[in-house]
Amino acid sequence: MAVAHMDHPPGSWQFQSKTLLLRKARQIYSILAVGAQDARRYGKGLHYAKMAFACHYAFEALQKQKPTTTTTSADKANPLSEILQACGDCHLLLTHNLPDFQHHKGEYNHESDDDAYIMQTTRKESASIEYNWACSLHENVDSSLETSIQSYMEALNKAKEYDNEYQRGVGRKLGNAYNEQGVYYRNVALEMAKEEVQTPSTEEQELWKKSYQSFESGLLAFEEVNDPANIALLYCNLGQLMRVCAHAYAAYNNGENGGEFTHQEKHYYNQATDYYHKALCKIEQRRKHKALWDSVSWELSTTYFTMATLLQDHPPLSRMAHEQVEKVVLEAMTKALTPCEMEGISPDRQPIYQYRAATIHHRLASMYHNSYRNQLSQQKQKHTRSLAELHYDKAIKLFQDLDHPTELLRVQLEKVALYEHIFQGQNGVGSRIKSLQSALDELLHCQDTVSAISKNESSNTDTDADGTEKKSQDGGNSSKMEQESETLKQYNQDSAMNLEKRKASKTSDVCNQSKMNNLSSDLCQQGQSAKFKGQIDVQLQTRSQDTDVSGPVRTSEKTVLTSTSSSPPSSSVESGGDGDNQPTNTDNLEHERRKHDVKGKDHSRQNEGRTSPSKATSHESPSQDTEGKTRLTKEAEERNRLQSILRSRLQFILLNLIKLHGGTKKASQQLINLKKMYALSLSQPTSSSPDTNQRGASSTSSNLASILQQIKSLHT
Numbered sequence: 001m002a003v004a005h006m007d008h009p010p011g012s013w014q015f016q017s018k019t020l021l022l023r024k025a026r027q028i029y030s031i032l033a034v035g036a037q038d039a040r041r042y043g044k045g046l047h048y049a050k051m052a053f054a055c056h057y058a059f060e061a062l063q064k065q066k067p068t069t070t071t072t073s074a075d076k077a078n079p080l081s082e083i084l085q086a087c088g089d090c091h092l093l094l095t096h097n098l099p100d101f102q103h104h105k106g107e108y109n110h111e112s113d114d115d116a117y118i119m120q121t122t123r124k125e126s127a128s129i130e131y132n133w134a135c136s137l138h139e140n141v142d143s144s145l146e147t148s149i150q151s152y153m154e155a156l157n158k159a160k161e162y163d164n165e166y167q168r169g170v171g172r173k174l175g176n177a178y179n180e181q182g183v184y185y186r187n188v189a190l191e192m193a194k195e196e197v198q199t200p201s202t203e204e205q206e207l208w209k210k211s212y213q214s215f216e217s218g219l220l221a222f223e224e225v226n227d228p229a230n231i232a233l234l235y236c237n238l239g240q241l242m243r244v245c246a247h248a249y250a251a252y253n254n255g256e257n258g259g260e261f262t263h264q265e266k267h268y269y270n271q272a273t274d275y276y277h278k279a280l281c282k283i284e285q286r287r288k289h290k291a292l293w294d295s296v297s298w299e300l301s302t303t304y305f306t307m308a309t310l311l312q313d314h315p316p317l318s319r320m321a322h323e324q325v326e327k328v329v330l331e332a333m334t335k336a337l338t339p340c341e342m343e344g345i346s347p348d349r350q351p352i353y354q355y356r357a358a359t360i361h362h363r364l365a366s367m368y369h370n371s372y373r374n375q376l377s378q379q380k381q382k383h384t385r386s387l388a389e390l391h392y393d394k395a396i397k398l399f400q401d402l403d404h405p406t407e408l409l410r411v412q413l414e415k416v417a418l419y420e421h422i423f424q425g426q427n428g429v430g431s432r433i434k435s436l437q438s439a440l441d442e443l444l445h446c447q448d449t450v451s452a453i454s455k456n457e458s459s460n461t462d463t464d465a466d467g468t469e470k471k472s473q474d475g476g477n478s479s480k481m482e483q484e485s486e487t488l489k490q491y492n493q494d495s496a497m498n499l500e501k502r503k504a505s506k507t508s509d510v511c512n513q514s515k516m517n518n519l520s521s522d523l524c525q526q527g528q529s530a531k532f533k534g535q536i537d538v539q540l541q542t543r544s545q546d547t548d549v550s551g552p553v554r555t556s557e558k559t560v561l562t563s564t565s566s567s568p569p570s571s572s573v574e575s576g577g578d579g580d581n582q583p584t585n586t587d588n589l590e591h592e593r594r595k596h597d598v599k600g601k602d603h604s605r606q607n608e609g610r611t612s613p614s615k616a617t618s619h620e621s622p623s624q625d626t627e628g629k630t631r632l633t634k635e636a637e638e639r640n641r642l643q644s645i646l647r648s649r650l651q652f653i654l655l656n657l658i659k660l661h662g663g664t665k666k667a668s669q670q671l672i673n674l675k676k677m678y679a680l681s682l683s684q685p686t687s688s689s690p691d692t693n694q695r696g697a698s699s700t701s702s703n704l705a706s707i708l709q710q711i712k713s714l715h716t
Helices: 013-038 042-064 080-094 098-109 113-125 141-157 164-195 202-224 228-252 263-283 290-313 322-341 350-374 378-402 405-424 429-460 480-491 506-514 622-662 668-682 695-715
Strands: 495-497
Touching (some): 013 080, 042 080, 042 098, 042 113, 080 141, 080 164, 141 164, 164 202, 228 263, 228 290, 263 290, 290 350, 322 350, 405 429, 405 622, 429 622, 622 695, 668 695
């Protein structure tokens, strides 16, 4: 392109040609900026935008020199709006491509000979560019997001002559930029919380405020364009922000008030539930946005579940009565359970919902079990016992359907502990025998569970000559334990930040140590502890946490960045007019996992399978291999401990049944069978230890399953 250097009077053909060439150059550079952004060349896109701005202001300067200025149809729509929109897109999407920043910077600074010539010419007509800030490159995420927001706001101000659809598109982009900014501030606050051990700092609280203000501004932007789906997503992100705040105050509670659930936690969790309810109200009906509705419902369920779990494990007994805590826990658990039982859940998500439901029923059963032990009224004892049995049965059924034998065995042993406690409090021979028979029946039901554990252990020890795991025919690992781990990994997929700062108080530690490791006959005295406990039996339940704080929800790139197809699909929500929203949580918002330090062991049920098993491939690093072996060792220790408890309880129950039947004059054959059962229960299993290979553990499970099978045949 050539533009005359010499000055020509306005109205001359040379002046007119120069004006037309500059206008055409502005249009071309504007198109090139959008094309570069679509091609993910964000530095080049900003470079073209800078050239478009230069051509525009040079053209405007020449237009002012004309004696009379007529506006053509091509000039009615302000071209600056499209250029500013392209700048906003480049700045926003560049924040997701920071590893390639130097490449984008190189393209931004590269100037061809034609570009240099045109820039030199435009500077003769107009020395300054008003929107130079919009096309300046920033390596800082905060600055890029702020520039993107300002660009979209200016684009909206310049879009008065455009149609409504264009303005709605820019409005969605503005809302999306605010959402991205809110997510950024929230993540920075999370990173800061990792290193803090005291109350949240002023800087961290300022980041919360900035995040909140960004989300609120995003809501206003989406309300302007009447976009209910994206409004719901912004409410969802506000709910996640409230949960982040709750976690920060939980981290501060380092033993003060006995490590109790704090007022701040309660406040922020309640705020979170309010925002999730607002999101659901905005969607109105599940059929309109099924996937989005399910996603928000899951977040709401997680919030209620987390709050109930924390109240159960760290009850605020200094300001609430035991009965009040139970009432609040029951209410929250019930609300958390509701989304898990709704119809129409997709098959790939069904196991996760079932696992959550099984966990809730297990915790409710344990709560009622604990309440039963502390009740003085016989009528209330009968009621709480029936509720405990009901929830134990539901948890058992769900864990059976999910094929989670370790969790299943844990629940079954807790139910046996309930019958043992009933037995300890009875005086009549007949009633005592009935309670022990119920406990024996439940123990014999464990035979299938132990067999399943044995099969899983056998499949885990199927190795080739090099000691690596064999692959299944489709190339994947065939172990059921790995399948369980993969499911649980999805359940905990966003878990990255481990808030272990909250430590249990001495009182809590004493209560934890008083929990029974072997479910011995003194379980009935365990209920005398004044501390409210969420789990009853085997000291396996640790302090739970916000187990599924999903990643930051992104507003729709398909509708928000309508001019680009370059948006990474993993970080967008398809928000089309057909209502088939697909909310994704792939940004991995870090969320917190709180634990008790129980004798230095990690007994968290949800940590079983929290990470996928190490795959024995040539690409596996030594650290991954060591981590996998450590995890498998802990799992083996836990299974061995549960089976040891099972054996000891079996011996205890059979011995007491022999004593009770020995005092009667009848049922001699039954007494003989009981003695045979007791002799079988005393037979020693094949010795194994976690330090050896798992074949020993597998044979132990197999041996125990065989013993239970033989006792079952005598019992029938």
